[in-house]
Amino acid sequence: MDSVEAHLADVLAAIRPLPARELSLAEAQGAVLERAVAARWPLPPFDNSAMDGYAVLASDVAGATEGSPVTLPVLGEIAAGDTGAHELRAGACFRIMTGAAMPAGADAVVQVELTDGGREQVTISAAVPAGASVRYRGGDARPGDLLLEAGSTLGPVQVGLLAAAGHGTVLARPRPRVTVLSAGNELVEPGQPLVPGQIWESNSVMLAAAARAAGCAATRHPVLRDDTGEVLAAIKEALAGADLLITSGGVSMGGEHDVVKAALSTLGTVTFRKVAMQPGMPQGFGTVGPDRTPIFTLPGNPVSAYVSFQLFVGPAIDALLGRPSAGLRTRRAVLTADVRSPAGRRSLLRGVLGPGAAQVAQVAPVSGQASHQLASLARANALIIVPEPVTAMAAGETVDVLELP
Amino acid sequence: MDSVEAHLADVLAAIRPLPARELSLAEAQGAVLERAVAARWPLPPFDNSAMDGYAVLASDVAGATEGSPVTLPVLGEIAAGDTGAHELRAGACFRIMTGAAMPAGADAVVQVELTDGGREQVTISAAVPAGASVRYRGGDARPGDLLLEAGSTLGPVQVGLLAAAGHGTVLARPRPRVTVLSAGNELVEPGQPLVPGQIWESNSVMLAAAARAAGCAATRHPVLRDDTGEVLAAIKEALAGADLLITSGGVSMGGEHDVVKAALSTLGTVTFRKVAMQPGMPQGFGTVGPDRTPIFTLPGNPVSAYVSFQLFVGPAIDALLGRPSAGLRTRRAVLTADVRSPAGRRSLLRGVLGPGAAQVAQVAPVSGQASHQLASLARANALIIVPEPVTAMAAGETVDVLELP
Numbered sequence: 001m002d003s004v005e006a007h008l009a010d011v012l013a014a015i016r017p018l019p020a021r022e023l024s025l026a027e028a029q030g031a032v033l034e035r036a037v038a039a040r041w042p043l044p045p046f047d048n049s050a051m052d053g054y055a056v057l058a059s060d061v062a063g064a065t066e067g068s069p070v071t072l073p074v075l076g077e078i079a080a081g082d083t084g085a086h087e088l089r090a091g092a093c094f095r096i097m098t099g100a101a102m103p104a105g106a107d108a109v110v111q112v113e114l115t116d117g118g119r120e121q122v123t124i125s126a127a128v129p130a131g132a133s134v135r136y137r138g139g140d141a142r143p144g145d146l147l148l149e150a151g152s153t154l155g156p157v158q159v160g161l162l163a164a165a166g167h168g169t170v171l172a173r174p175r176p177r178v179t180v181l182s183a184g185n186e187l188v189e190p191g192q193p194l195v196p197g198q199i200w201e202s203n204s205v206m207l208a209a210a211a212r213a214a215g216c217a218a219t220r221h222p223v224l225r226d227d228t229g230e231v232l233a234a235i236k237e238a239l240a241g242a243d244l245l246i247t248s249g250g251v252s253m254g255g256e257h258d259v260v261k262a263a264l265s266t267l268g269t270v271t272f273r274k275v276a277m278q279p280g281m282p283q284g285f286g287t288v289g290p291d292r293t294p295i296f297t298l299p300g301n302p303v304s305a306y307v308s309f310q311l312f313v314g315p316a317i318d319a320l321l322g323r324p325s326a327g328l329r330t331r332r333a334v335l336t337a338d339v340r341s342p343a344g345r346r347s348l349l350r351g352v353l354g355p356g357a358a359q360v361a362q363v364a365p366v367s368g369q370a371s372h373q374l375a376s377l378a379r380a381n382a383l384i385i386v387p388e389p390v391t392a393m394a395a396g397e398t399v400d401v402l403e404l405p
Numbered sequence: 406m407d408s409v410e411a412h413l414a415d416v417l418a419a420i421r422p423l424p425a426r427e428l429s430l431a432e433a434q435g436a437v438l439e440r441a442v443a444a445r446w447p448l449p450p451f452d453n454s455a456m457d458g459y460a461v462l463a464s465d466v467a468g469a470t471e472g473s474p475v476t477l478p479v480l481g482e483i484a485a486g487d488t489g490a491h492e493l494r495a496g497a498c499f500r501i502m503t504g505a506a507m508p509a510g511a512d513a514v515v516q517v518e519l520t521d522g523g524r525e526q527v528t529i530s531a532a533v534p535a536g537a538s539v540r541y542r543g544g545d546a547r548p549g550d551l552l553l554e555a556g557s558t559l560g561p562v563q564v565g566l567l568a569a570a571g572h573g574t575v576l577a578r579p580r581p582r583v584t585v586l587s588a589g590n591e592l593v594e595p596g597q598p599l600v601p602g603q604i605w606e607s608n609s610v611m612l613a614a615a616a617r618a619a620g621c622a623a624t625r626h627p628v629l630r631d632d633t634g635e636v637l638a639a640i641k642e643a644l645a646g647a648d649l650l651i652t653s654g655g656v657s658m659g660g661e662h663d664v665v666k667a668a669l670s671t672l673g674t675v676t677f678r679k680v681a682m683q684p685g686m687p688q689g690f691g692t693v694g695p696d697r698t699p700i701f702t703l704p705g706n707p708v709s710a711y712v713s714f715q716l717f718v719g720p721a722i723d724a725l726l727g728r729p730s731a732g733l734r735t736r737r738a739v740l741t742a743d744v745r746s747p748a749g750r751r752s753l754l755r756g757v758l759g760p761g762a763a764q765v766a767q768v769a770p771v772s773g774q775a776s777h778q779l780a781s782l783a784r785a786n787a788l789i790i791v792p793e794p795v796t797a798m799a800a801g802e803t804v805d806v807l808e809l810p
Contacts (some may be wrong), residue, residue: 025595025610039780043779043780045599045603046601046602050775053449080631081589081631083601083602083603099604099654100603135775139775139778140773140777140778140779140780147780155614155618157611157779157782157783159610159614159712160609160610160611160707161611161782161783162595163606163611164595164604164605164606166595166599166605167596168440169596184485185487186485186487186505188484190567190569190571190572190573191571191573191574192573196506197451197486197489197506198450198452199449200568200569200571201568202565202566202568202569205564205565206561206565206566206568209561209565213435226484226486239693274619300504302565302783306562306565315490327689366622369545370455372449372455372544374562375448375545375550375552377562378563380649386456
């Protein structure tokens with residue numbers, strides 16, 4: 001059996017980052033920059049007022065106090081969006097709105113609250129220093145300044161910054177497109193009637209949702225029959241629109257029913273191996289099709305499929321985006337109950353991690369640790385790691401825990 | 406001025422959770438259960454094999470060892486999805502695949518690795534106890550068992566569990582639909598040419614992305630002119646398809662340019678107030694339209710708008726989903742530089758929180774703390790809280806920090 005680390009290393013070695021392409025800002029959320037983005041224009045693009053008030057020469061109001069206010073004629077009003085050229089002369093002022101361009105010659109804004117709010121002339125009852133309430137051209141970024149580093153994930157603020165800096169589009173690695181397929185004569189679409197011997201398909205529903213939660217655009221293919229031709233056709237079709245494929249089931253050790261294995265053998269190179277973990281021992285990974293699209297063949301047991309997704313597919317998605325994988329958040333926690341683990345395999349037991357600071361958190365293994373027990377997984381928020389050589393741990397011992405997203 | 410807590414309390418008091426509706430599983434990701442979901446059928450729905458192997462009576466192989474194997478006739482093969490009725494007689498076995506229904510009369514499965522894999526007859530070289538490699542009907546959940554609690558957010562596993570339990574749809578509070586609007590004559594769509602006095606619109610791009618990141622389905626309206634009629638028409642149109650509206654800008658103290666304020670006054674009740682925080686002092690919130698749709702009028706400065714979103718809109722989204730708001734994750738961290746704050750206002754300074762355990766993390770204020778400095782915000786990952794009465798804190802002091810999502 002191979003180690004978890006060896007399998008993950010082989011997966012990551014086979015994945016090339018997606019090529020960057022020009023994305024609209026609406027598409028760009030969750031994308032990753034291949035190259036840094038520098039400012040092309042000053043941000044803000046012109047000196048403007050930070051307040052509603054009056055644009056003045058600071059020296060004209062230097063003596064203003066409440067007891068001895070200064071009155072200035074108002075030359076006009078400058079609203080935000082006013083694109084005209086305005087020029088201040090000494091001894092006068094402009095009424096000005098937040099965000100409006102400063103008139104030439106003005107060096108400060110007196111906020112309206114420090115005035116009588118006049119329109120023909122205004123009485124100002126406080127001095128302000130030069131520069132008061134002015135946002136200077138380039139005060140946030142000057143042309144050439146680094147706005148976003150290579151490798152940045154474009155979250156809401158980053159997308160907003162690109163907009164503010166005038167980018168209608170951005171060159172970035174797009175969110176990976178993932179297609180999830182499940183094959184099996186026993187599988188019935190959820191909500192459809194069932195006869196004994198059949199089960200409702202859930203893995204593709206769950207894995208597509210997990211891919212979405214991990215930042216991908218994911219679709220699930222309707223249930224496939226155990227028919228090599230049907231599976232082959234579906235994979236070929238999926239290849240046209242996916243950066244990553246995920247299958248679950250159909251790769252058992254049995255042989256003749258392994259239609260996924262059979263279909264893949266004609267499309268590329270997929271390696272099937274046993275990984276020293278529980279759940280999730282039978283793993284398959286490779287590349288298929290003309291673009292050598294990566295494909296995971298995950299185990300058919302739902303808990304195995306989900307744990308495998310978190311351990312292997314999540315990092316692969318990061319690799320497609322060209323960024324280092326943070327992996328799941330790790331914590332230390334105290335076991336509330338005894339646990340067991342097979343020798344030579346790393347157990348990833350489902351647990352409920354309690355609140356509390358890192359040092360004192362407790363983690364309770366859920367009842368129902370078999371790899372088909374999805375209801376138990378749905379109650380868990382963490383995976384308890386029992387290392388490969390260890391076969392038992394007792395309540396009160398401290399363990400490593402992976403927080404589920 | 407009102408406190409941050411008072412404003413948040415008023416917001417939350419005005420929001421009613423969205424009514425639950427029947428959602429497809431594809432729509433259900435991120436939705437929240439109004440009522441608990443119990444199992445309607447046993448899960449798994451029938452006894453089935455956990456392994457590829459041979460379904461047997463455990464007593465028939467009780468004596469099997471490698472040195473003294475037991476040979477049994479194979480009555481047939483049961484594949485996953487086989488819906489036929491099979492019955493085992495003592496002294497024989499069925500070849501069986503993972504997930505296939507156990508034949509009547511069998512009580513264990515011998516995995517194929519412990520056999521010679523025969524098809525007419527099979528030689529079994531190890532004993533297995535009764536129940537070995539059998540997943541019992543109802544072993545994950547029995548009818549009536551609680552599957553998901555009321556208030557559960559439907560993540561990938563929960564959606565998968567609903568599928569496995571046969572639900573093609575689920576009654577849940579849907580992800581809120583959010584529309585973001587920005588009005589201003591100075592605003593130009595990102596990527597379009599600009600003349601002096603104009604800026605590229607970024608707030609609606611950023612806030613729609615933030616709403617998406619917070620679990621909503623969000624759209625942004627194209628830039629609106631400073632025209633009450635145009636703004637009014639856009640808000641009315643948005644009301645038809647949104648559970649929450651967000652505007653930014655257009656609500657300054659200036660008066661005649663406050664087209665958003667003017668438009669809202671005809672549509673509902675929106676309260677404008679000063680909140681004792683920086684950035685984000687001018688806040689507006691209320692309800693508009695026939696359904697009393699909640700609306701936030703956020704400040705026009707991008708940093709103010711974003712911080713306001715995190716403090717007020719995020720919890721409001723949780724309230725629409727009918728779940729308690731977790732709020733942003735709070736940490737304690739050590740300041741790396743001196744900071745200042747206006748008396749009487751809670752500062753939320755943008756900072757970079759370093760790695761490290763909770764006790765030793767450091768947080769560095771970014772340069773550029775003005776509320777228009779979006780490039781600085783894009784470098785931050787945390788908000789440093791300076792409490793209302795405090796006007797300065799020194800490097801080395803420990804502060805509360807909110808982690809940005």
